[in-house]
Amino acid sequence: MTDKIDNEIVPLHALIEGKESRAVLADMQLKPENLPKIFSTDPQAVKLGAKPGDVIKIKRRDYGNAYEIYRLVVEEQ
């Protein structure tokens, strides 16, 4: 079976440190809850061992355009 997490079409996820995430949020003038969300039960979050409140950086490549987005880890409801 193919690996659903390490597949090449799945963008790279990375957990970022509190310091970096604060810098990112300040840069975008955001509160953490303004970020898009990701469930802590998401396979990527599970793999990274992310806890609710952490911020995950996702490197995406759409239309040949590389960019980064950030998601706040939240508990699944």
Added chain:
Amino acid sequence: MQAEAINYIRFGIISPEGIKKMSVAKLTVPDTYNEDGYPIDGGLLDQRLGVIDPGLVCKTCGARAKTCPGHFGHIELVRPVIHSEFSKVLYAILRSTCFECHRILLDPKQVQALTDSADSEAHEQGEEAQRSNGRRAQVKGSKRCPYCKAAQPKLKFSQPTYFNIGDRRLKPDEIRDIVSKISREDLALLGVDLGISDPSWLVLSSLLVPPVNVRPSITLESGERSEDDLTHKLVDIMRINQRLEQNINAGAPQIIIDDLWELLQYHVTAYFNNETSGIPPARHRSGRALKTLAQRLKGKEGRFRYNLSGKRVNYSARTVISVDPYVDINEVGVPFAIAEKLTVPFYVTHWNIDKAREYLKSASYPTVINIIAQDGKRRRVIEGNREELAKEVAPGHILERQLIDGDIVLFNRQPTLHRISIMAHRVKVLPGRTFRINYCTTSPYNADFDGDEMNLHVPQTLEAQAEARLLMDVQFQIFSPRDGGAIIANSEDGIMGMFALTRDGTYVSKDEATYLLGIAGIYGLPEHSKNGMYLGKDIFSMLLPKGINLEAKTAYGAIKIKNGKLIEGAITREAYGKGNLLFERIVSDYGFDRLREFIFASSKLADAYATLSGVTVGVKEYAIDEELEQKRMKIIRDTFAKVSEFIEQYKTKKLEPFIGYTLRESLERIIIAELNIARNNAGDTLVKHAGAGNSAVEMARSGSRGNVLNLEQMSMFLGQQATLSGGRIKRGYYTNRVLPHIPPNDIAPVSRGFITTSFYSGMHPIELFMHAVGSRGSEVYKALLTGRSGYLYRRLSNALQDYYVRKDLSVRDVNNNIIQTIYGGDAVNPLMSRFEKKASE
């Protein structure tokens, strides 16, 4: 706009005590005015409920009409009635509880399971869920109470307010007694929000009467008073209430009392909702159904959709639109009658006070209608105070000046489906009674001049005017936000005229040249002339920006513009706006203003030349000669031969199926492809044969109107008629044929909707039928599609309406939530996508 977070809204039911607390007067007289025309004390227009007649003083708050907000009163009902809008709730509660011990019809285990799941849910959803832990216990068909073991009678509920056990009717007071014996715990399980609601309050013993402001009476010209529908209904309620009381006091038989009671119930039900199912609507004397409380709120003309979601605005005008090719594309011709009524604020400052005086002193248009002082007081400027005001005017005053040429206004045509349905135009005051627009701007509005009306709004602040000028001006909307293609451009005759002028071999005399350029607004002549004749291309080049260069290939041929001169090729629709070649170059090198000037000038030039040279299309353009007829027949014959060959291969199983398709499906695809080839073939043959000089072909080639397919269908043959699913027509008779005139199971082209005749030659009856099948299909589809896609778009735009692109190119909502980290994933502004510019530019 900063959105303030609302924590929660809690809806409850008003209690009898609540009604008494709210009420300022108990109403007892079922009438409105006495003989002297004064409101009766204790009547429905009691002066304690507020006043609406000028001069009277409210007996509750002491204010006069307009300032008195109105006050509620109440009616004490002699016998209680059921609130018809909640009768289903009462039914659910009655059915779920024991008639003997009034406990919920669930055993302790079931109750525990219910509270457990409710608790865990409340835990997960936090505080919010706990508050309204409305979980209605599902109790179904219990025959016996799990607590007192009493057998449960079968309760029958019938709309709108009747409860029966067997033949016996449960009266509202009985129902109230039953539900008030249910314990608080059980009520909570049933989903009752205790504290702000209680099932016993659903049985009304007093009725709240809205203030007179809510139901004003109208005085007719004859001096007669006409009461509001609500007042009429309240009079009915009070009358029956009074009669019921008299009968009870007189010791009337029970049947009479019950009848009156039921009548009272009916009137109260109709008062809440006159469209309650199960009751005949109460009617006015004229036979019109009364508009009671629910009718006031409901539907398109109800309070919500008519008055709250939609409001009327000032500083706006609406009239019929008509064309004027000499009105610039960013102008709008405004009738004088409208210009003199609409006003624009003129902010008086130290620097423009002389101009302000000039406007004030002017007795005729353009003049000042109102003057607003620093304290916000508005005074009307009339003949008598004109001079005086001109002396008094000072910086800080605001004059409301009549609309004049050059004022910026917003122009709109409904349905406002996209942002370019509202654009900013400059005012041009004209005689007449219609708005005038340039025909190049009809396409964004989807307007035509068969009686369309449009709306005009005057921005009232300098900020709004600046925004309109900088963002909404017509020239900035030339390119569509959908795909970046031009939507504001010359079309039809305008394209034809330009094409005819710029095609090889067009020369005009000096007189004609000056005439054409004069109309286009250019004074001068091209440098080169030959025997006093000027080349059409050179005339056109006069409109181009100086020094512009363009080399491109179009379907019609190469086009070459060098140093501001058209050297090679003719200007077709493709070369011009819709294909974007010329427009794109002008806007990227010279800007939107220059592009607007070019479109305006070229449209005038093209119209003038088309008028001068004349363009004719007649039936003869679509007739075909013997030679072409032979070619047409050959195409059809060859195609049919090929198709029958494939059918033969299919029958003998020699046909190779496509991957993923059955043999039959593959055959169908091959046939459809073959018939399409035949049609394209016929089109090419026609264009080659008719060629230059045929105005119909020229029209198609220049892009002014029609395409090759249209010509082909008119002159050669119509070709395959398709159903919506894209397949050939096949349904009809169970013998697998469309019509009884066709052999069963025949799949030859003509049996499945291929038409070999043209619009010019006329169709055979079977072909006509096939054509009608296709037409009917597309007509139905069109009707369904517009409705659906319209509603889809409405939901989409409402959902997206206050998202915006921030400077960092992220898309956010009003609470600063990120919707997209980068706009569209690539930050490309589709409007500018051809120039590879980002959303921020």
